[in-house]
Amino acid sequence: MTELRQAWTELLARRRSLAASLAPYGEMLERWAAWTPPRRSLSWSAQRCRESWARAVPLAAEAPPPLDAGDVEDLLGGAMEEVAAVDPARAPALQRLAGAWDAGAIGPDALLPRRDGLGDGSVEAASGLDARAVAFLSYATLRPVLEAWLEPARPHFTEVDWGRGVCPFCGAPPGFADVVEGGHRRLACHFCGGAWGFAKLRCPLCGVEGSKDLQRLQAEGEDAGYVISGCRACRGYLKELDRRERWNGGPPLLEDWASPHLDVVARREGLRKPLPALLDLARTP
Numbered sequence: 001m002t003e004l005r006q007a008w009t010e011l012l013a014r015r016r017s018l019a020a021s022l023a024p025y026g027e028m029l030e031r032w033a034a035w036t037p038p039r040r041s042l043s044w045s046a047q048r049c050r051e052s053w054a055r056a057v058p059l060a061a062e063a064p065p066p067l068d069a070g071d072v073e074d075l076l077g078g079a080m081e082e083v084a085a086v087d088p089a090r091a092p093a094l095q096r097l098a099g100a101w102d103a104g105a106i107g108p109d110a111l112l113p114r115r116d117g118l119g120d121g122s123v124e125a126a127s128g129l130d131a132r133a134v135a136f137l138s139y140a141t142l143r144p145v146l147e148a149w150l151e152p153a154r155p156h157f158t159e160v161d162w163g164r165g166v167c168p169f170c171g172a173p174p175g176f177a178d179v180v181e182g183g184h185r186r187l188a189c190h191f192c193g194g195a196w197g198f199a200k201l202r203c204p205l206c207g208v209e210g211s212k213d214l215q216r217l218q219a220e221g222e223d224a225g226y227v228i229s230g231c232r233a234c235r236g237y238l239k240e241l242d243r244r245e246r247w248n249g250g251p252p253l254l255e256d257w258a259s260p261h262l263d264v265v266a267r268r269e270g271l272r273k274p275l276p277a278l279l280d281l282a283r284t285p
């Protein structure tokens with residue numbers, strides 16, 4: 001978490017003109033870094049992890065982290081305030097969520113990704129919030145917990161034939177894509193900080209194959225190296241960064257947060273990101 005704060009400072013130096021609108025992300029990183037409850041870790045062996053992956057099951061789907069509502073309350077509360085600040089129209093639904101949380105009707109388990117992607121809809125049902133806001137609140141709340149929980153399993157994910165468009169560690173949809181050495185594509189998870197390789201000509205969001213459904217919007221000038229990688233079949237997109245072209249890029253999560261102007265372009269094209277950042281939730285005039 002300390003590395004993320006350091007990397008954020010460096011990224012902001014490159015994005016000075018956006019610094020004011022990006023300020024809430026700095027506060028989010030501070031909250032994550034200040035999160036103090038004991039960090040528990042999954043103790044599965046390499047063999048046990050690989051057995052799960054061979055069945056195409058993300059680890060946290062079978063071994064979720066133990067979650068205590070009190071431990072993550074401050075993280076959720078802070079994220080809710082930020083969502084209310086970027087679009088006050090969500091305030092009544094956020095109030096209902098706070099009520100359901102206090103009454104114990106909704107707990108942190110409801111924020112966990114499932115075997116096939118995001119939550120079961122119980123948060124939306126209890127609060128009236130839209131799925132996009134719930135997705136953001138979920139990772140803003142659970143990232144420190146999931147990152148610590150899944151950390152010991154990272155080294156076991158070598159030469160695993162995964163092939164799914166969700167995170168092999170926690171089950172969330174990808175938040176960002178990197179193009180690395182050899183032109184290979186790596187998807188990044190905002191929920192747990194995991195990463196996994198994925199075929200270049202396949203949509204990770206709907207599985208459609210082949211270049212005819214790809215819609216690639218290449219950024220230029222000072223954003224050279226960034227691409228909006230969209231899909232004509234499902235209208236989903238991810239931002240992608242070619243690390244060979246931009247060796248000084250930051251961690252994928254921060255690169256996603258720090259390029260909201262590219263999301264504006266993608267939205268204008270009618271594309272949707274599977275996992276919204278805070279600024280993707282802002283009310284559009």
Ligand SMILES: [Zn+2]
Nearest residue numbers: 167170189192
């Ligand atoms: Zn993950």
Ligand SMILES: [Zn+2]
Nearest residue numbers: 203206231234
């Ligand atoms: Zn698709």
